[in-house]
Amino acid sequence: MLLYRTARKNKLLLLGIVFVIVYMQLSTLSTYAAEHPDRVVLGKYYDILRDTSNAITIEEIINGAHNETFEPSKDDYLLFWHTTDTIWLRLSAKDLLVGEYDYWIEVIDKLDSIEMFLIQPDGSYTVQQRGLSHVEQQNISYRSNLFQINDSNVTEIYFKLEGTQLLPLSMVSFLYITDVFTQSVMDYKFFTGIFYGALLALLIYNIFLYFSFKERAYLYYVLYMASFIFYQATMNSLDIEIFGAILPKWLLAKTLTISAHLLYVSMLLFSIEFLELKKYLPRSYKVAKVFLVVALVSFISIFIVPNASIVNDFTLIYALTILLFLWIVGLRVLLKGQKMARFYMIGWTLLLGAIIIQALSFLTIIPFHPYFFEHVPAIGAIFEALFLSLALGDKINIMKKEHQEIQIVLNETLEHKVRQRTQQLEQAKQELEQLANTDRLTQISNRVRLDVVLEEYFVLAKQNETPFSIILLDIDNFKEVNDTYGHQVGDQVLIEFAQVLKNAIREQDIVGRWGGEEFLIICPHTVLNEALQLAEVLRLQLTSHSFPVVQHRTSSFGVASYVPGDTLHTLLSKSDKALYKAKAGGKNCVEYMK
Incomplete structure (x- = not known):
């Protein structure tokens, strides 16, 4: 939700x-x-020549051999679709390069090869190569093809577009002065x-x-x-x-x-x-x-x-x-x-x-x-x-x-069945609760049940200021039993161990399996001394009991009692530290922590 x-x-x-x-x-x-006033869209300034032979050279173009073949562009942005032709574009520098500035031409298309020829009055020229075939020649890492013009004597500018184009060949290009281009x-x-x-x-x-x-x-x-x-x-x-x-x-x-x-x-x-x-x-x-x-x-x-x-x-x-x-x-x-x-x-x-x-x-x-x-x-x-x-x-x-609608239908169905079989469901509920709260091996309370009971008695002790103690114990050297005799013998020892505890505790006490070979005894209305006495009685009975195959085993006990200011966590921690103290003190003994 x-x-x-x-x-x-x-x-x-x-x-x-x-x-x-x-x-x-x-x-x-x-x-x-809304085009920037200092940026020029170059499309309509071009004259266009499509070279189907792919053989025309820049020298032929400079000499005027193909002047009549160039046609003026009518579009701001040029598109040639997929073509194997070489495309020549001509710009008149005198119409564009006004003033002593450094100029930049940006071509933002993915082109295979694009060359810019800057023509001098005497017919000589310089060339700049860009496109995928000449990526390394662009000295600025940028997404577009960038050409720099820093010579005011240039009379004409030619672009040569060629190569196998993956995308439809287009020419989206702009002219800037350096400051505008930088911005x-x-x-x-x-x-x-x-x-x-x-x-x-x-x-x-x-x-x-x-x-x-x-x-x-x-x-x-x-x-x-x-x-x-x-x-x-x-x-x-x-x-x-x-x-x-x-x-x-x-x-x-x-x-x-x-x-x-x-x-x-x-x-x-x-x-x-x-x-x-x-x-x-x-x-x-x-x-x-x-x-x-x-x-x-x-x-x-x-x-x-x-x-x-x-x-x-x-x-x-x-x-x-x-x-x-x-x-x-x-x-x-x-x-x-x-x-x-x-x-x-x-x-x-x-x-x-x-x-x-x-x-x-x-x-x-x-x-x-x-x-x-x-x-x-x-x-x-x-x-x-x-x-x-x-x-x-x-x-x-x-x-x-x-899900809610299905839940409503299920609820109505369940209510109908409940009315018909209340007794059977109640019995099933009790059996399920017993299974949910009972340790499968030892048939005493499991960890889930112990957590619930612990919480209940702890709240009562805290609210009513009544004494409340717990005893945490385990079987000494239990790993040796499993390693020496096998897990089946170990299980039998755990079963009998639980029965000895169940038979020896007082009527108001609750015993359960805390985990592995550890057991917890909840002692309501019990002060520390009484809990220590009970732990000693249990220790003696367990020590004298004869278990199957392994005969006698000892146990260590950690006892703790509730004092104002304790939380359930600190209470359990005290019993755990007491058990550790008993283990460190040679085992088969009872220790406590205040």
Whole structure:
């Protein structure tokens, strides 16, 4: 019950975390919607040449051999889809480089190879190489491809884009002066830190919920969140920023597809478990299993198929297929009357809508824009994560209500049976209580019963200031009995030992097995001297008793009496220390602690 209340309270925390994440996304998105006055979006400044032969050289371009082939761009953000063509882009430096500044051009796409040529008035040029093939040449560890221009004599700038592109080839680029660029990097780092920090907080929050509820759906949700963080990081090219100097080029080129596959697998696992497809939609459950197998085969193909664009196109189609499938099965489960699918459907609808917008942008049905590629799917996934988490909480509450309803039915059934068979149930109850409170071997009170009686008499002694003592004893060197004669003989010694104690104690005393070869005697209304006398009588009787096989055994006793200020713990501790004292004093004796 406490866990259910805790989950409801923590929904507020969850909402807060998610809205912080969304705010971070909207903040970065707004940098596209309202461009910084000191940052220039370069798309419309380009002239474009598609080299289908892949043979045109920079010297030919500088000499003007292809001037008429260049066509002016009409878009702020360029998209060429998958292509094996070499793309040449031309910028007129005199239209852009105004004043004696150091300039930076940022290209935020994952490109195989991108070269920038800075042309001098005399036709000479310098070149800067970036992209996955030249990660080591970028002297600043950053997610984007960065080019520096610190020569005011430059007349024209050319970009050469080439290589086998894993992603649709696009050109999202900006021009900055150094101060503005530095501030842009600082802002990006700040928002990125908060964004991923909030995502990790959401992940950790749900890890705690998993360990609280032990629901496997929470585990798969945690895997989904971890996969989403990995996917978003690769989408933002943080893999290049953090691991660009370590990972090989082929792996950097495929991290986004790898993370996407992990995300799809975690989506499937979560949905199968959360929607209980095996129970409600057995056929859809089998289809989901097939999707998992296909995802595994596709994942392996990432490292085998040489044409990366084929794998990437399949991944996009496969993603839409999975999302549509999971949306449909969620709707079917909801239509079957399972209310737990309510929030699930809201979250999945938002994510599916965001992915469709992304696909429409890639297909240029709507204008291609960076926020359709990065931010809209991210916001959709964040809201989906929110509603999936709420769905998990909703499922827990529904399970609670169903449990309560079942409990009511069970109670009514039990009450009916009680009215019919009161006598039989009462007898069964007594037998169960006897079994629960009796040591199975010695047939005297067990530790559970002793704890209850101890608490009762201790409270009475404390409230009424009546004397109260306990005696803790054990069989000396009992391990030797087991080691020499075996455990069966040891058990027989314990049985007879218990019977001697049971027969020798007073009527008001309670004896029980404390554990192993230790026994405890509770002595109500007994002062310390009386308890010591009783312990001595028991010691003598046990010493003179002839046990099977082993003949005579001795015992050690620790006696303690309640004094004002004692707790049950301190009282037991005193008896335990007294027993230890008896053992240390040579055994077969009675000791006490005040």
